[in-house]
Amino acid sequence: MKPALTLALVFVTVIVFSGCFSGATDKVKMTYGAPKAYVTNEAIPATTTDGPIAYAPNIPPLVDNDTVAIRVDIQHKKITVANGVCFWAWTFGDSIPGPVLRVRVGQTVKFSMVNRSNLTAEVSPPMPHSIDFHAAMVNPHDKYRSINPGETLHFQWTANYAGVFMYHCGTPVILQHMISGMTGMIIVEPQDGFPGKVDKEFAIVQNEFYLKPKGDSLYETDVASARNRQPLYVTFNGKSKQYVQQPLQVKAGDRVRLYVLNTGANLTSSFHVVGTIFDKVWIDGNPDNEFRGMQTVLLGSSNGAIVEFVVPEKGTYVFVDHSFASVEQGAVGLIEAK
């Protein structure tokens, strides 16, 4: 073979292979940092959220703009964790976990947050809170600052990486704020959307509840048991065994995509669906991190994943944290295929 031809073949091969190995992430123009955050003292809005949000297992629509405005307020609110078990939680929006947010790579999120703890404090006194977006690349000291009751925080950030990310309150003592309910999921879609088509998609957020009885059905957070990593409940989307009572509905043959996030605050999740195999797993929700044919995905505290599977036939499929103590503590649900 002539040297010139050999060289050309090598060149073509390199081009082809580098194309194969460069993921969507490599094509993104990264945006680092953002303008300084600021705090205002305006009238507290009537609703606790604004912009495209949904509560898990639902997923909000994507806003197809270069910017998206999202407001998620903080409140102190009584939350039910299991039958006959409630406690005064600290929440983003109206629930534990906080609302699911959805943005796209390259999109600038214009975020605001009112600390409404002065309006709704019952057991806990009004107190400072904050928000830390794992999906953002900004100066945490500035954007993730704590704001006082009644204040509104404003900052923006631009999404660089696709994935399933956690957000949480970062006000010290962080463990106390996290076990009081201040965690949630944000989905960042690749610029061209997640590859492939699916028939159904759901958001599943796993977390632990560390509670002790306070009287009747009222409980309170228990930092001591949190430090000992001994939860009373481990739940999917904030309520013990809720999808056993009300299974997620799919059809036989459906390709299902689950956005899974373990918000901890302490333990890992061994997420598994009985009766199927994960055709694709994107670790931390980024399609560049793809695994095939997995039985279980291991999520450390604050890890996310997207799992896709085909529902092989009619039946009831159980999803669990395959660390079985967690199942007994509530981390079990059903997917019903008709």
Add this chain to the structure above:
Amino acid sequence: MKALFIIAAIAGACLSFQAPPLKKATVYLFLQSQCPCIYNHKETFGSLIKTYQSKVSFTAVFTGRKETDKDMQQLISDLGWRLPYKKDKDHTLLRQLKPRVSTDCVLVDAKGKVLYVGAIDDGPLNMGAVKNFYLKDALEAYVNDRPVRVSSAKGIGCTLSD
């Protein structure tokens, strides 16, 4: 009669030899039993108590009207401090000393003059890294008879009301 006079004189002399108890300066630490913010200062405030307690009194003050003795004692015990506490349910100290939030402390000298009011330090505002040891600096100045340079600083804590 003369003997009685002598006894009275001796007793009077003894009494006059007994120095009046020295009034110490006091650090009032304002707390809410349901507010976790004070855990940010568990070690730092605990060591301030140990270092300065021979020269300065330390007292916790709870302003919440619904707070119980059990809750207050539980918090202090969880923090691992030997610290007496006062209940300020009528908010006399709150109005007089003007702390902004729980975890704020007030250093009052022996004559009742407020030398410092505010945060123990700025750790919670700096992701745990303390850059300004406000209360320690104020105490150090006081015990060395120097003026307190920073007399107030903003802290992070819960609203001090009911």
